[in-house]
Every structure is written in structure tokens, then in C-alpha cells.
Amino acid sequence: MLGDSVKATHEILRPLHVRGVRYYLLPSAGEMTDYTYALPATEGWYQTLQVVSREDSKNFDCHSSPSALCQEIFLTTPHELTHELVDHLLGKAATRWFDEGLAEYVAWGVAKDRAPALRKNSLFMPEVCLHCPEIRQKLKSWKGEDSLSGLKKKVSNTQTAWEIGSLYRASFQLVRLVVERARANGIEDPVQKLLRAMMEFRARRKRPVDGEELFALIRETLQVDVEHLGVLSADEQRRLIAQAEDDLNKRDDVVLYLNSLQALACIDMDVKRSTLEGLLRIAFDEKGDPLAKHLAATALVIRFKQPELEEALKRSPKIEGGKISVTPAKAKEFLRALSFRSPRV
Numbered sequence: 001m002l003g004d005s006v007k008a009t010h011e012i013l014r015p016l017h018v019r020g021v022r023y024y025l026l027p028s029a030g031e032m033t034d035y036t037y038a039l040p041a042t043e044g045w046y047q048t049l050q051v052v053s054r055e056d057s058k059n060f061d062c063h064s065s066p067s068a069l070c071q072e073i074f075l076t077t078p079h080e081l082t083h084e085l086v087d088h089l090l091g092k093a094a095t096r097w098f099d100e101g102l103a104e105y106v107a108w109g110v111a112k113d114r115a116p117a118l119r120k121n122s123l124f125m126p127e128v129c130l131h132c133p134e135i136r137q138k139l140k141s142w143k144g145e146d147s148l149s150g151l152k153k154k155v156s157n158t159q160t161a162w163e164i165g166s167l168y169r170a171s172f173q174l175v176r177l178v179v180e181r182a183r184a185n186g187i188e189d190p191v192q193k194l195l196r197a198m199m200e201f202r203a204r205r206k207r208p209v210d211g212e213e214l215f216a217l218i219r220e221t222l223q224v225d226v227e228h229l230g231v232l233s234a235d236e237q238r239r240l241i242a243q244a245e246d247d248l249n250k251r252d253d254v255v256l257y258l259n260s261l262q263a264l265a266c267i268d269m270d271v272k273r274s275t276l277e278g279l280l281r282i283a284f285d286e287k288g289d290p291l292a293k294h295l296a297a298t299a300l301v302i303r304f305k306q307p308e309l310e311e312a313l314k315r316s317p318k319i320e321g322g323k324i325s326v327t328p329a330k331a332k333e334f335l336r337a338l339s340f341r342s343p344r345v
């Protein structure tokens with residue numbers, strides 16, 4: 001399976017390749033709490049160590065099981081291998097969207113048919129993430145390690161985690177759209193064509209490509225303008241909102257439920273009164289999932305201008321398990337504090 005995964009990664013990223021892959025599996029009976037390890041330095045090799053549970057180490061059915069081992073082999077390995085192969089072509093300034101986006105694009109390309117069970121659990125509305133104005137704004141200046149320093153810790157760690165997760169998915173979507181548009185322009189093997197152009201750039205300038213240069217290279221070689229990609233059309237927005245309003249009630253399917261909240265939090269479009277009431281219940285649910293509460297609050301905050309919301313708020317949402325009723329003004333204050341985004345002006 002590992003050999004297949006590495007081969008598939010190389011096929012997508014031709015002409016780049018590593019000398020080989022060393023993969024250490026360490027089966028462990030319990031949870032590891034603290035460990036360090038050193039792997040031998042080997043030039044041009046990709047190597048990693050993976051700790052697996054005893055149970056997981058026997059589970060090789062990646063078609064139906066989304067196990068940690070399947071994830072390591074078919075998502076993490078192609079992702080990390082892509083970084084290993086591509087990083088020397090990318091400068092530090094404003095190229096992270098491409099680095100992470102390509103790594104995710106390759107990983108999902110490899111996992112798609114080999115480990116379809118992974119898909120449902122991990123993909124979180126990439127088209128919605130890229131559409132989200134705040135995420136779009138951050139995407140092209142996203143850089144460095146995930147030190148979280150560049151990301152405001154305005155609300156809590158939930159916000160930071162949401163922003164980072166959304167940035168990864170938006171990057172994936174942006175790279176996917178670049179490839180799709182290039183193909184629509186009649187360009188075969190867009191990824192390979194772009195990689196070759198980046199290699200030539202590096203050889204000519206004796207340095208890797210940086211942000212604006214990368215946009216220019218994509219424009220020249222693939223005839224795609226990155227700047228405007230990913231904003232959803234009014235029709236697509238309506239379709240996603242209608243789907244989200246339907247799925248909001250399916251709370252027993254966590255992925256569907258959170259995906260619907262993500263769409264409602266990122267797409268600025270009026271919704272039904274019953275949806276607003278549902279969102280209020282989620283945001284004020286004392287025992288609710290924290291991410292769901294934040295997303296519901298965000299979806300409400302961006303709809304402060306929708307008249308039906310004012311009415312729903314007057315019917316006084318309750319906090320702390322329904323014990324205390326709050327005024328609309330107090331409720332708005334509470335929602336604003338939980339929200340990932342600011343109200344529309």
C-alpha cells in the first residue's frame with residue numbers, strides 16, 4: 001500500500017521524485033503520551049515513523065475503514081512527500097497557499113480511489129472555505145509555521161483551529177480550481193507543466209519563486225488568473241445554503257451537521273426563519289459542541305441585518321440550560337463574542 005501511495009504521488013508530481021521512502025511502524029498497546037525519536041540522516045529520502053495501535057496495525061482495509069494507518073499511508077505520506085519534493089522551488093513569501101494546497105491536492109488525488117472511506121471524515125466544505133471573505137483575505141499572505149502568531153486569538157483556540165483548518169481547505173480548493181481551469185483551457189498535465197516552469201525559474205534566477213512571481217507563472221503557463229478564483233456564484237451560494245438548511249436538522253450525522261453550519265457561517269445570504277431559530281438553539285445550547293456553537297453564532301452575526309432575526313431574538317433565547325432569558329441586546333453581545341466573523345455593514 002505504501003509503495004502504491006508513493007508511486008501515485010510521483011506520477012502526479014513528475015518530473016520530481018525522491019530517492020526512496022523509509023517508513024517505520026511502531027505498534028503500541030496504549031496511548032503514547034511523550035516520545036522523541038531520531039531517524040538516520042539520509043539525503044534525498046523521505047522517512048517517517050508512525051505509531052499505530054495494535055488494532056490498527058492489523059487493519060488494512062482502507063476501502064471501508066478510515067483508520068489512522070490508512071490516513072497515514074494514503075493522505076499524510078503523499079502530503080508530506082509533496083512538501084519534500086516541492087519546497088526547494090518555493091520561496092518564503094506568500095507561497096504557503098500553493099505549498100499546502102498542492103500537498104492536499106496530491107493527497108486527495110492519491111486517497112480518492114484507494115481509501116475512499118477517509119474522504120467523508122476529513123473534507124470540510126473546501127469550496128465554502130475558499131469563498132469565506134476572511135479566509136480569502138488571509139490565504140495569500142499565509143506563511144511560515146503554524147505558530148499561530150499571525151492569527152488573531154480573538155475568541156479562543158477554537159477560532160484559531162477553525163482558521164487554520166479553513167486555510168488548508170481553501171488552499172486545496174484553490175489549487176484544484178487552478179488545475180481545473182487550466183484543463184478547461186486545453187492544457188494537458190497542468191501540474192507537471194507548472195512544476196517544470198518553476199524548475200526553470202529556479203535554474204535561471206538561482207532562487208525559488210515568490211508570491212507575485214508564482215501568480216505570474218501560473219498566468220503564463222496555465223492561462224489562469226488566481227486572483228478571482230473561488231468566489232461562488234449566486235446560484236452556487238443559493239444551492240449550498242438550501243442544502244445546509246436541510247442538513248442542519250440531521251444532527252446524528254456530525255459531518256453533515258458541521259458542514260451545514262460551515263456553509264451558513266461563510267455564505268452571506270438570508271435564510272429561512274426556521275433556520276435562524278435552529279441556529280439560535282445551537283448557539284445557546286449550553287451542552288453543545290464548541291465548534292458548532294461558534295459556527296452557529298457566526299451564521300447569526302453575519303445576519304444581524306435580517307429582519308426575521310430581530311423577531312426571533314425577541315422571543316428571548318435562553319442561556320445556561322434554559323434558566324435565564326436574555327434581552328435581544330444581550331443575546332447579540334453573546335453571539336458577537338462567539339462569532340468568527342464580524343457583522344455585515
Ligand SMILES: [Zn+2]
Pocket residue numbers: 079083099100103
Ligand atoms: Zn503541509
